Amino acid sequence: MRCFLSHSVNGYKGGLSHPCSFVGATVPECLPDRFELLSYANEYSFLYDDPTRATVTMKVWAAFVQSASRIRTTHSQTLEEYVPARVIDSGELFWFGLLTSGMALTTPEEEYHLCMELAKSAYAALGLTNGLYSWEKERDAAKRAGQYYVFYAIWVIMKERSVGEEEAKFICCTETQKWTSLYCCVVHETKNNLSLSRDLRAYLEALLYSYVGNLVWCITCPRYQ
Helix, strand or coil: CHHHHHCCCCCCCCCCCCCCCHHHHHCCCCCHHHHHHHHHHHHHHHHCCCHHHHHHHCHHHHHHHHHHHHHCCCCCCCHHHHHHHHHHHCCHHHHHHHHHHHCCCCCCHHHHHHHHHHHHHHHHHHHHHHHHHHHHHHHHHHHHHCCCCCCCHHHHHHHHHCCCHHHHHHHHHHHHHHHHHHHHHHHHHHCCCCCCCHHHHHHHHHHHHHHHHHHHHHHHCHHHC
């Protein structure tokens, strides 16, 4: 699949890495017969980041692309402003679609908004973690493109608090730990809450595994090396 998707895209390394693939790391409870489809959808989203194709291919991906593109045109001045924007940009809608599809979960319609609210701290942690590991790559890309603004927490922290890069990284790391702890509490408090549907609770726990897998991926993937 990787060869089919990326043979004509110069320098693209796909979702494969050592010791694990991206989808294998972030959706460990994916049903075996759905793994290939999820891998394809994920790679397609990175290769062809196009709202028109997205609308045809995947409704939830279209919503994500459209909202994320709007978010990136706004320049957050503070970390408090940035985190909610990063939640959207990190792909909460797209990842919700992938997890529920891959694990055959059906969240009741009446629980959808609650589900998204409970999951926000996980997506905040995911986005900030990604920003810590990909900062140098994105910073350098912005310089080459002549962009003065980088949509990353480290850039926002440096400007908001008038600190250097290393101190901004430390602050970002502390913020990431805060959001991670908050989400661990969410999972702990909802895991045995029988007033919530089984599939909602399964989704929230799976999202915690996604965070851990994303961390492993950020450390090992070719993209950030």
